[in-house]
Amino acid sequence: MARLLPHRLSQLTLYSLLLCLLLPNSLARKNGGFARTLSPKDLGLNNQKLSKFRLYWHDIVSGRNPTSVRVVTPPMNTSTSFGLVRMFDDPLTEGPELSSKLIGRAQGFYASASQEEYGLLMAMNFAIMEGKYNGSTITVFGRNTVFSKVREMPVIGGTGLFRFARGYVRARTHFIDLKTRNAIVLYTCYVLHY
Ligand SMILES: *[C@@H]1O[C@H](CO)[C@@H](O)[C@H](O)[C@H]1NC(C)=O
Numbered sequence: 512m513a514r515l516l517p518h519r520l521s522q523l524t525l526y527s528l529l530l531c532l533l534l535p536n537s538l539a540r541k542n543g544g545f546a547r548t549l550s551p552k553d554l555g556l557n558n559q560k561l562s563k564f565r566l567y568w569h570d571i572v573s574g575r576n577p578t579s580v581r582v583v584t585p586p587m588n589t590s591t592s593f594g595l596v597r598m599f600d601d602p603l604t605e606g607p608e609l610s611s612k613l614i615g616r617a618q619g620f621y622a623s624a625s626q627e628e629y630g631l632l633m634a635m636n637f638a639i640m641e642g643k644y645n646g647s648t649i650t651v652f653g654r655n656t657v658f659s660k661v662r663e664m665p666v667i668g669g670t671g672l673f674r675f676a677r678g679y680v681r682a683r684t685h686f687i688d689l690k691t692r693n694a695i696v697l698y699t700c701y702v703l704h705y
């Protein structure tokens with residue numbers, strides 16, 4: 512016992528010494544290994560801008576080349592098609608005519624989410640293909656009561672020039688063919704970004 516004690520003690524001292532040496536290092540790693548605090552300036556986020564875009568959204572559901580297809584058929588017949596889901600890759604143009612300049616594409620889905628009135632859940636990305644915005648996207652997610660005169664939906668984010676985007680869009684039906692259900696909707700977008 513007496514012979515072991517000094518040995519034990521020196522072992523303990525060695526361990527505590529090692530611990531003292533390693534602790535600051537491991538603490539630093541704990542705080543800085545995978546997460547760190549940056550200043551917005553480090554990413555060049557200096558001036559927030561507010562941009563406005565006017566885009567015509569063409570939902571072509573019938574004919575030879577539809578841009579919008581039904582992917583879920585509602586299990587029961589209701590006046591609001593509750594449960595219907597359509598996936599779309601819709602042209603976004605500068606003017607109301609489909610032949611006008613293509614600015615980008617609206618890609619996503621809408622789902623009939625209301626049993627009382629015609630109300631859609633919209634989830635879509637505006638993939639912009641024009642000018643300096645080419646390759647940047649804006650993400651819109653919201654509620655669209657399609658027969659209201661103006662519908663407002665949130666812009667919840669973006670990529671490229673629209674990183675950290677937030678804002679809203681206002682959708683106004685420009686034209687709807689009640690027989691074919693093809694629609695042209697004017698989207699006015701207000702986007703805060705850097
Ligand atoms: C829904 O109604 C249509 C006709 O309006 C009918 O052809 C169809 O079978 C009905 N579907 C269901 C699931 O009841």
Ligand SMILES: *[C@@H]1O[C@H](CO)[C@@H](O)[C@H](O)[C@H]1NC(C)=O
Pocket residue numbers: 640641642645646
């Ligand atoms: C947009 O970018 C793609 C890929 O970089 C390129 O092929 C295309 O020509 C660009 N379009 C315009 C209108 O600049």
